[in-house]
Amino acid sequence: MIGILIVDDQSLIRAGFSALLDAEEDMRVLGQASNGVQAVAQARALKPDIVLMDIRMPQGDGITAAEAIAADESLGHTRIIMLTTFELDDYILASIRAGASGFLVKDTEPEELIAAVRIVAAGESLLSPSVTRKLLAQVAATKPALAPERPAALESLTEREREVLMLIGTGKSNAEIAEQLFITPLTAKTHVSRIIGKMGVRDRTGLVVIAYESGLITPGAVPAPQARRRSLD
Incomplete structure (x- = not known):
């Protein structure tokens, strides 16, 4: 059973996500929060597997809350999926550094939201190629010289x-x-x-x-590792 905490300052969004995810046999919504301060308190009390976290909220934004959750040793198993209004959100890089495991736009299709929760709960990250490109562009912009x-x-x-x-x-x-x-x-x-x-x-x-x-890859570069066809190591 995947335990979920939903954090968003809009009650309709919380209610919609909660109804959708609670209907799945392998998921259970443990609680809801309307701001970052509540999110941290709820996470510590409920120990969820997944936190669906809005980035922009009053009384404690999602990034600050994500940092606190990621830094809490008792929440080492908890994974955070950030909810954004647009894929071009300026806070993507800051969210990853804060400990987020992925991103979803709020108008994502229901089946995509359900699949995303399962993916991140299984230990994978949720970064589409388009989000990855934008993330890397932000990294480049922060250290141009x-x-x-x-x-x-x-x-x-x-x-x-x-x-x-x-x-x-x-x-x-x-x-x-x-x-x-x-x-x-x-x-x-x-x-x-x-x-x-x-x-x-x-x-x-x-x-x-x-x-x-680290410079291991560069903007626009496509890595070309020397694959060993017969190697299974």
Whole structure:
């Protein structure tokens, strides 16, 4: 059962999402909140698996609330999906740095919302290629004249893990990574989990920023790892 907390300052949106998700056999809406302060308090009390969080709210915005939830060790399993009015939201980068695992526009189709909750609850991130491109453009704009920063943890990655990180940076799913590198989806998932552990981020969404800020990938670049057709490592 996937426990969900819905956070939005509009009661109609909260009610609509709640009715939709509660109707699913594997989902249960544990509570609702109308602002960021309530969101943090509810998250700590209810320990949800997923928080659907509006970015722009009075009395504590979604980004501040996401930071508090992500920093709480007792909520290590909780994943945050940010709700935005437009895909071009200026807060995408800040949300990822705060600990969000993905983004949804508020007028998304019901089946897409349901699928998104399941995807993030399973440990995946929710970054479409279009959102990834916009995210990377924002990263580039914040550091136009600075040399790339390379975290020391990058040196601990194997050659294969660097290849996987580059593909994560372009928004590819585990299945797409497996296809491009000629490895199994399970192996791709294992590589992703190890990279997340080595880089010290919550999930693969944070890896997108690391791949870009470190200079591992560059604007408009398409990584071309040397795939080993017979390799299953």
